[in-house]
Amino acid sequence: MGTWDTYQARLEVNGVTKRERVLNHTKSYISDKIVDSLSCHEVIISGSKQTVSILNEKEDLAIKKICAMPGDSLPHGGLVEFANSNWLITELDANDEVYASGKMRRCNYLLKWLNKDGKIIEKWCIVEDGTKYLIGEKAEDIMSIGDARIAITLGKDDDTIELTRGKRFLVDDMDSTNVLAYQITKPNKLYNVYNGNGVFRFILNEVNLTDDDNVSLRIADYYNWKPYQSLDNEHVDKDTTIEEIVESSKLPDNDDNKGVWI
Numbered sequence: 001m002g003t004w005d006t007y008q009a010r011l012e013v014n015g016v017t018k019r020e021r022v023l024n025h026t027k028s029y030i031s032d033k034i035v036d037s038l039s040c041h042e043v044i045i046s047g048s049k050q051t052v053s054i055l056n057e058k059e060d061l062a063i064k065k066i067c068a069m070p071g072d073s074l075p076h077g078g079l080v081e082f083a084n085s086n087w088l089i090t091e092l093d094a095n096d097e098v099y100a101s102g103k104m105r106r107c108n109y110l111l112k113w114l115n116k117d118g119k120i121i122e123k124w125c126i127v128e129d130g131t132k133y134l135i136g137e138k139a140e141d142i143m144s145i146g147d148a149r150i151a152i153t154l155g156k157d158d159d160t161i162e163l164t165r166g167k168r169f170l171v172d173d174m175d176s177t178n179v180l181a182y183q184i185t186k187p188n189k190l191y192n193v194y195n196g197n198g199v200f201r202f203i204l205n206e207v208n209l210t211d212d213d214n215v216s217l218r219i220a221d222y223y224n225w226k227p228y229q230s231l232d233n234e235h236v237d238k239d240t241t242i243e244e245i246v247e248s249s250k251l252p253d254n255d256d257n258k259g260v261w262i
Contacts, residue, residue, distance in 0.1 A: 086106075168181060188202065
């Protein structure tokens, strides 16, 4: 190998083009210097340790800018454990050529519910006042219920994808004795989702508390959960009416012996 070839090979170690060399130099510089910055923190993101830079976002202390080290990624909709709090990555910059960055918001409530298998699901979320949003329904009858409205932001995953209109929750301070119940009336699953990842926003309207709600655990419809049972369409007589099919699939009511699911 000649002198020129040796020189050219050394240049191409950091990139073939000048732009590639500048990009790689910038990444290397950031990786070396950021660890000494006060904004650098080791956090837990979706269960794994990761070194990131966290910066204040304007004057709202519940919103932070989060930047990953060059070469690392950030999960859109992921949960970040930072400063004795849980934060939800609600936005992610599509331009991650130098480093991945986005915004994370501080969670203020641990939402609980029973899934279709009777398992208790717990997700940290962001609960906000929802009076500025339409509830997504048209009232037909007059009922005596509260008119409170909230918006809940949750990360998209296998559990939250199942939530839809009509799902009830108990959302209130854990020290409150008068617990409020809410029901999803407007599920927005395209709120901030890109390439299959992101966050959902649900608008909920206040509804009445029922005897089936477990107030102490903050789980709605806790005592009336029934296992999901699919219809056996392969062995149904083609002349059977839909009413007969639905009636045959019903389980006996056990109102006097409510099950406890823990």
